Amino acid sequence: MSVVIHRVDKSFKEFRALKQVDLRLDSGELFGVIGPDGAGKSTLFRIIASLLAPDSGRCEVNGFNVVRDYREVRRLIGYMPGRFSLYMDLSVEENLNFYARVFGTSVRANYELIREVYRHIEPFKKRLAKRLSGGMKQKLALSCALIHRPQVLVLDEPTTGVDAVSRGEFWELLESIRQEGITILVSTPYMDEAERCDRVALMQKGRVLDVADPSEIGKGDMLPIYALRSNREVYPFLKRIRKLEGCRSAWLFGDELHVTLKAPQHASAFRKEIAGWEDDSLKWVPISPSIEDRFMWLMTEAGEAGTAPGSMNENNSLSEDYKYT
Amino acid sequence: MRIIYTLLVKEFKQIFRNRFMLPVIFVIPLVQMIILTYAASLEMKDIKMAVVDQDHSTASRLLVSSFTGSPFFRITLQTGDDREATRWLHRDKVDVILHVKDDFEKGLFREGSADLQLVINAINATEAGLIQAYCTRIITGFNSQLRTGLSGPESSAGMPSLEIIPAFWYNPEFDYKIYMFCGILVILVTLIGMLLTALNLVREKEMGTTEQINVTPIRKTHFIIAKLLPFWIIALFELGFGLILGRLLYDLPIVGSPLLLFLFAAIYLLAVLGIGLFLSTMSHTQQQLMFMSFFFMVTFILMSGVFTPTESMPDWAQEMNRVNPLAYFMRVIRMILLKGSGFRDISREFFSMLVYASTILTLAVVSYRKTT
Secondary structure, eight states, X not given: OOEEEEEEEEEETTEEEEXXXXXXXXXXXXXXXXXXXXXXXXHHHHHHTTSSOOSEEEXXXXXXXXXXXXXXHHHHEEEEOSSOOSOTTSBHHHHHHHHHHHTTOOTTTTHHHHHHHHTTTGGGTTSBGGGSOHHHHHHHHHHHHHTTOOSXXXXXXXXXXXXXXXXXXXXXXXXXXXXXXXEEXXXXXXXHHHTTSSEEEEEETXXXXXXXXXXTTTSSSOOOEEEEEOSSOOHHHHHHHHHSTTEXXXXXXXXXXXXXXSSGGGHHHHHHHXXXXXXXXXXXXXXXXXXXXXXXXXXXXXXXSTTOOOOOOTTOBOTTTTTTO | OHHHHHHHHHHHHHHHHSTTHHHHHHHHHHHIIIIIHHHTOOOOOOEEEEXXXXXXXXXXXXXXXXXXXXXXXXXXXEXXXXXXXXXXXXXXXXXXXXXXXXTHHHIIIIISOOOEEEEEOOSSHHHHHHHHHHHHHHHHHHHHHHHHHHHOTGGGGTSOOOOOOOOOTTSTTOOHHHHHHHHHHHHHHHHIIIIXXXXXXXXXXXXXXXXXXXXXXXXXXXXXXHHHHHHHHHHHHHHHHHHHHHHHHHOOOOOSOHHHHHHHHHHHHHHHHHHHXXXXXXXXXXXXXXXXXXXXXXXXXXXXXXXXXXGGSOHHHHHHGGGOHHHHHHHHHHIIIIIOOOHHHHHHHHHHHHHHHHHHHHHHHHHOOSOO
């Protein structure tokens, strides 16, 4: 076990940020935590990084308790906060050297480890950090988090605010870092990124809803799922669908509506009803659920999402829409 | 040590990369030393005076001429109408009215005494006090001149008279600029030490870089030392820079040991940096910090005795000055530079400052949190 989180609770005044969180990470795995903003991902990561103490429960990194043995933990982990936290008025090279020296090592000693990441930004090593693009900033932050050869890498939403190409590159880099035997814990609001992890945990409102292999996550106990597609806007139909008898839950998914039913026999009634909705392009098809559908379904099961209006944005991100529910 | 060294290198890089820093370090002292020293001078020239002479006698003319002869006074109105003079005073065209009544000479020679009236615009109390002092000096001079003139030079030996010849110790030419200069230098060094330290600390807080720093093996004390040391050095450098400027511009006498001054300043700055650190723990943004330090600086400066002697303040104010570091340094810098005081003379201030510095630093370090 590389990271053990056992029944961790954390509250900020009245707000319960984490509720009885349990997670176990194997050594060398790439573990993703997915959930909308406010799900408690950052709080959880800050506890693992020894920046916050849990109210109750236990958190260990390679057997070291994050509260009692925080000094050891800080040497073992490489942490990359959600907000860019390097020195804007120092150059790429100076930032890297600074963090290397603070950990009592040098860039040269660990160059092999960071080479894959660093070679992208090395041509700009004299440039001040504030003049880097979003993607380059992330790579610099990753280099700095890696420079002391940590055993566990904790990355809090590393790809938020980064363009699609850089995001793809970034995940390839994570893959290569994992080859070095480093355990990686990464959070993201993007569903498509979850598929690149070995395992993912779905988080919502301070709880871990599910932990599973991303390829498995759509299967199991999930009900059949249908999509309502049209050449026109489908959003106006959302309310009507939800009012239908036999509708268990419905949500917007990109430019379609996804629906689960209380029982499979309702399907024919739905088909009939929709045929009378004066839109010839409307199609009602059974589909195999994606990880995002799984997530939405789990949230409905927890009694939280089915009533939530709104849609996923273009990036299939949950972050904006469920912030205010 | 390695960590502190690494942090210091980083701090200095950031400080000198900040475009705002170099002007602060070099231009502000120049401007303050040159402009403020002259501007804040208490010497007055060109006091505008109205003379209402209703006597028109030899004695009254003699009196008026001794005012005309003084470099401090300029007589802008000479009239027999006291209402006109009052109007001029109302309109701010004159600062003072000298009123000589029509029985002035008669009184002087018949009864041996006569009254004069001075009407001074006292909106600015300091200025009014000065005008009064200058007038009194001239009238006293006129008085003794009159007595020698009246009794004749040969009989003056028989007339006992007191003459005061003032000797201005430690500032023989009564040069107000030197006195002011010391005060402004103290303010400058304090401002650099307190404000820049606090701003730097809060800036780090605002940028959110502490989140990354906190997961490194850097300890709180390392971090604080590396934050304070650069400004301690810069403030001491500023003191030296100021002294050189003073020497060149004003022929500032450095009677005592500069080494002793730097020793005291070193301790003093620890206290000032401690206050800066303390202020930074209480504010989240640079704006909040500016308002708070403005409040403290203005209070400290006005009570420190830069313009008005602390001894003439009410007792409660003097008690309050015990926690005003500026008051100590203000006294000590003048004692060392102008009077040549040695360590024994300033030992009380020195040890007070030592206690002060260690108290405030401990307090500040304890209340400092790297997290927000």
